[in-house]
Amino acid sequence: MFNRYNLSEPHNGIYEFTTDQNAVYSVYFSDGHSYFYDYPEFCADVLTFGFDRLNHHQKTSYDYKIKATITYLIYSYLEARQDKILFFVCDSADSRGNARMRMFHRWYTHLSWDTIEKHDESIVTSDMCIHCSILLHKNHPMKNFIRSSFRSLSYTTAEKLKSY
Structure with a gap:
């Protein structure tokens, strides 16, 4: 792995x-149970994941060590907490949600993690597309149920958004 x-x-x-x-940069893991409150079997183990650049005063060039640092943290976190599920949404408020999803997909594919699975869904309405993913350990005892619940969640959320 690259230096980090x-x-x-x-x-x-x-x-x-x-x-x-x-x-x-700030990288955070926070309580995400409210996204999966209809699934009490595992909702307490859901965390949201995100990162932000805290100082935007200067333009910087591409830095591979940022990716290496963030992916190291995600991997280490899930290896140490195999019962946890990371949920993240690729923010589209600035119209860059698709680019963020592609970036995370490239990161995950490039790393070829043996023990961490990534599952993607898109919540599509007439005026928006929200990309979201979950990461979980391959040995998670509720893996199949969680994947199914995640797919169902994205479908029902899309249906709810369409009714507004």
């Missing part, structure tokens, strides 16, 4: 790192 940046954990579930170009 040193991570600090200034708050529980929130990690930070600073790049060689002094860009500061």
Whole structure:
């Protein structure tokens, strides 16, 4: 694996790192049970995942160590907590949701993780497309039920959004 940046954990579930170009990133895991509240069998084990660049004052060039750091954190997190499910939505508020989904897909495919599965869904309505994914350990005892619930969740969410 590529070199990566040193991570600090200034708050529980929130990690930070600073790049060689002094860009500061925050990577977070937070409670995501509300997305899956209809599935009490596992909703307490759902976490949302995301990351943000905290200082946007300068344009930076591509930095492979950002990917290496973030993917290392995800992998390590799920290896240490095999009962957890990471859920993330590729934010489309800035019309870059498709690009984010492609980027995460490339990251996952490139890494060829043996023990972590990624499942994607798209919530499509007449005026938007929201891409979301789950990551879970291949040994998760409820893996099939979780995958099925995730597919159902995206379908029912799309139907709800269409009714607005």
